[in-house]
Amino acid sequence: MRILEDELFPSTPGKVKIERAHAINRQFNRCFASTSTMFLWALFLIALTASYLSFQSFVDTSSKYLSASWGGLHWEKQIRVSAEVRRPQGISVLVTGAAGFVGSHVSIALHKRGDGVVGLDNFNSYYDPSLKKARKSLLDSQGIFVVEGDVNDGRLLAKLFDVVPFTHVMHLAAQAGVRYAIENPASYVHSNIAGLVTLLEACKAADPQPAIVWASSSSVYGLNEKVPFSESDRTDRPASLYAATKKAGEEITHTYNHIYGLSITGLRFFTVYGPWGRPDMAYFSFTRNILQGKPITIYRGKNRVDLARDFTYIDDIVKGCLGSLDTAEKSTGSGGKKRRPAQYRIYNLGNTSPVTVPTLVSILERHLKVKAKRNVVEMPGNGDVPFTHANISLARAELRYKPTTNLETGLKKFVKWYLRYYGYSPRGSKNL
Numbered sequence: 001m002r003i004l005e006d007e008l009f010p011s012t013p014g015k016v017k018i019e020r021a022h023a024i025n026r027q028f029n030r031c032f033a034s035t036s037t038m039f040l041w042a043l044f045l046i047a048l049t050a051s052y053l054s055f056q057s058f059v060d061t062s063s064k065y066l067s068a069s070w071g072g073l074h075w076e077k078q079i080r081v082s083a084e085v086r087r088p089q090g091i092s093v094l095v096t097g098a099a100g101f102v103g104s105h106v107s108i109a110l111h112k113r114g115d116g117v118v119g120l121d122n123f124n125s126y127y128d129p130s131l132k133k134a135r136k137s138l139l140d141s142q143g144i145f146v147v148e149g150d151v152n153d154g155r156l157l158a159k160l161f162d163v164v165p166f167t168h169v170m171h172l173a174a175q176a177g178v179r180y181a182i183e184n185p186a187s188y189v190h191s192n193i194a195g196l197v198t199l200l201e202a203c204k205a206a207d208p209q210p211a212i213v214w215a216s217s218s219s220v221y222g223l224n225e226k227v228p229f230s231e232s233d234r235t236d237r238p239a240s241l242y243a244a245t246k247k248a249g250e251e252i253t254h255t256y257n258h259i260y261g262l263s264i265t266g267l268r269f270f271t272v273y274g275p276w277g278r279p280d281m282a283y284f285s286f287t288r289n290i291l292q293g294k295p296i297t298i299y300r301g302k303n304r305v306d307l308a309r310d311f312t313y314i315d316d317i318v319k320g321c322l323g324s325l326d327t328a329e330k331s332t333g334s335g336g337k338k339r340r341p342a343q344y345r346i347y348n349l350g351n352t353s354p355v356t357v358p359t360l361v362s363i364l365e366r367h368l369k370v371k372a373k374r375n376v377v378e379m380p381g382n383g384d385v386p387f388t389h390a391n392i393s394l395a396r397a398e399l400r401y402k403p404t405t406n407l408e409t410g411l412k413k414f415v416k417w418y419l420r421y422y423g424y425s426p427r428g429s430k431n432l
């Protein structure tokens with residue numbers, strides 16, 4: 001091979017002898033012949049790969065189409081039936097995050113009073129999806145249809161508005177949790193910012209445009225120290241990325257209200273708890289650990305001050321959500337333009353009586369009849385704030401919001417549900 005190379009590419013051009021030229025020629029022809037064979041083989045392989053890839057993408061596309069969890073006449077019929085209003089002056093509501101904690105409760109409350117409800121949920125695995133599926137089964141059993149899909153799916157949203165002229169959207173789908181933002185920041189941007197914008201785009205384009213009520217958070221008050229927190233207080237110092245995305249949501253919704261005339265109400269929820277709650281929250285994970293005899297970690301603030309939260313019971317929050325939907329004015333835009341200014345509101349939905357975390361644990365111990373193994377540590381700098389406390393005068397005046405369940409009573413109901421749901425016998429030992 002080296003000889004051939006030397007001959008074909010002589011170091012001194014023009015020194016190839018004539019008699020050797022034929023030999024070179026023969027070798028060159030042989031070589032060319034084998035190169036062209038290789039070339040043909042290469043072409044064949046490329047063609048084979050290309051056809052394999054296009055076949056693969058065809059299979060992908062068609063299987064996506066065939067296995068798509070939405071679409072089709074039967075699906076549309078289910079949506080229409082679920083969205084049917086069964087009372088005079090009733091509303092038809094698209095509830096995002098319907099298999100979530102607040103979403104499932106709100107959906108049931110709306111359906112019970114005769115409003116039309118269609119749920120949307122992506123059933124992600126931020127926490128045990130089997131709990132979300134169980135909530136969905138509960139909704140199914142009451143005749144509420146939940147579409148499996150993401151708020152980032154603009155096509156799906158457009159289709160839903162195509163099938164039903166929803167009067168309202170209750171937007172509760174979000175990446176929740178204050179401290180998880182350290183681990184997975186992108187999920188907050190994906191759901192709380194990108195997802196919100198996709199939803200607002202769909203609402204803007206819908207005809208008629210729905211009125212939107214959505215979940216902001218008490219965490220927007222961040223490092224605010226003025227208590228109780230009022231809607232007019234500063235919210236420009238968030239302490240976590242979660243809070244920052246909720247604050248961004250308030251600004252983004254304002255923009256859509258201003259430009260497109262969407263009627264928008266933002267609700268700042270204060271640490272909502274109760275039956276069918278979220279396993280990532282302290283009251284829930286404490287209960288699990290206490291029952292399993294595992295230690296719980298209680299964070300403590302600077303100078304050994306206990307952390308406190310304005311824990312708010314789910315039924316009170318549901319009343320606040322329904323009050324917001326009922327008082328929401330119509331959106332004023334169409335075809336991408338607003339005809340006149342539309343309603344824009346923000347409310348605190350809290351309980352107005354903060355309780356410290358150690359007190360929360362003591363209440364749980366009483367209801368569970370088990371002593372907790374307390375491990376008190378200094379609050380890590382991962383987004384927590386020392387306390388929350390809602391001023392609810394505005395919601396009281398305008399939504400007739402009036403919380404009635406204190407932490408003692410609310411946790412009793414939660415524990416009752418927890419023991420039953422997870423199969424504990426009345427004596428406290430697990431029934432599995």
Ligand SMILES: O=C(O)[C@H]1O[C@H](OP(=O)(O)OP(=O)(O)OC[C@H]2O[C@@H](n3ccc(=O)[nH]c3=O)[C@H](O)[C@@H]2O)[C@H](O)[C@@H](O)[C@@H]1O
Pocket residue numbers: 176177178216217218219220269270271272280281282283297298299300307308309357384
């Ligand atoms: O009100 C809100 O804005 C927020 O309320 C909760 O956030 P958070 O108040 O942090 O609720 P938990 O995670 O249940 O924590 C409650 C308290 O327990 C403390 N904690 C939590 C976990 C733990 O292991 N130990 C512990 O002491 C926290 O520091 C906090 O003071 C929700 O998780 C957020 O989605 C919601 O937006």
